[in-house]
Amino acid sequence: MVFSTGGGSDDRAVGPSWRLVLRRAARGLRPRRGAKKSIWSAGVPLIALAAGLLFTTSATTADGTALRDDRRPQLTQLIAEKRDRLAVSEKRAAALLAEVDEETARLAEVDQPVKIASENADAIRQPAGFTALRGPGITVTLDDSPRRGSDFAENAPDNDDLVVHQGDVQAVVNALWAGGAEAMTIMDVRVISTSAVRCVGNTLLLHGQVFSPPFKITAIGEPTAMDRALDSAEGVRQFREAVADFGLGYTEKVEKNVTVRAYDGSTDLRSAQAAR
Known part of the structure; x- marks a missing residue:
């Protein structure tokens, strides 16, 4: 743990830099005088170095946010918005269709070809599934x-x-x-x-x-x-x-x-x- 003394700020108190991490790792790899060399003496510092690099990289990438952020709330909101928009479009389409039917009925009263076409359409409306x-x-x-x-x-x-x-x-x-x-x-x-x-x-x-x-x-x-x-x-x-x-x-x-x-x-x- 690093402490700062006095009333001023110390940049070194923010955290260990890459240079400090590498220097400490190299110091750990250096064999001690009179100590017997073994595989573990070199392997443990390397593993610690790799773990430190992994943790530092993850922290830098995350930048204070979760790497696996849950996007389900955003997707739920998007689906709800699309459904609302679809409901509005369907309501408008129904209103326009009603206007078309009303206008067709009005024209059928004064236009014989329109009246015949309208009667033919009404005859097949039920078998077609529109009633x-x-x-x-x-x-x-x-x-x-x-x-x-x-x-x-x-x-x-x-x-x-x-x-x-x-x-x-x-x-x-x-x-x-x-x-x-x-x-x-x-x-x-x-x-x-x-x-x-x-x-x-x-x-x-x-x-x-x-x-x-x-x-x-x-x-x-x-x-x-x-x-x-x-x-x-x-x-x-x-x-x-x-x-x-x-x-x-x-x-x-x-x-x-x-x-x-x-x-x-x-x-x-x-x-x-x-x-x-």
């Missing part, structure tokens, strides 16, 4: 297993065995359509003809939105017919077997009166080809 529907149906929920893949026991499952995959969600969706579903939502997002279900890790990506399990799929239709379609679907049967083997979650709930919201996302198509 909300209400009626009986069924809700299927898929969930990851609470087990962990770190189990090294014999016949232990892999991480892929313990999560819901894209094919599992798609198997349920296809089975419900085959069972006569009239309308469907995944995580309360309306599914239309251009919807694509994708999984990124153990999250679900649908219409630009990311969802975490459990994944809820709701369909309006005749519950008994859709239940039979689920029983006969090969992909659904395989997932049910995984439920028993790995503890995955699978539930079916009959809905007496459920609402399926209208699709309110983008309808732009990048490419399309007429069916033959």
Whole structure:
């Protein structure tokens, strides 16, 4: 420890300089008179020198801050700001769409071609998924297993065995359509003809939105017919077997009166080809 004397300041009291560190290390490497030479006599000072250089370099690099600063608060704030901005944009888009519909209805009263086009659009609005529907149906929920893949026991499952995959969600969706579903939502997002279900890790990506399990799929239709379609679907049967083997979650709930919201996302198509 270095002390300063008197009322003035002493620059040497701030801390040992590199020159002082090297001088002390060299002094430690110098053999003492009458002492037997050994590997430890030279190795210990070198190790101490390396440790001192490492500590000094870390302190200089840090410059009074943490080298591994936790950036989670900043990321959380950034995500919240992006969500707020998205909510504002969606609200403005809904207002503009309402103005377009109002203006279209006004023009349809005085313009015959606009009236015909508007009536044709209204006729296909419901089949296309742009109107909300209400009626009986069924809700299927898929969930990851609470087990962990770190189990090294014999016949232990892999991480892929313990999560819901894209094919599992798609198997349920296809089975419900085959069972006569009239309308469907995944995580309360309306599914239309251009919807694509994708999984990124153990999250679900649908219409630009990311969802975490459990994944809820709701369909309006005749519950008994859709239940039979689920029983006969090969992909659904395989997932049910995984439920028993790995503890995955699978539930079916009959809905007496459920609402399926209208699709309110983008309808732009990048490419399309007429069916033959």
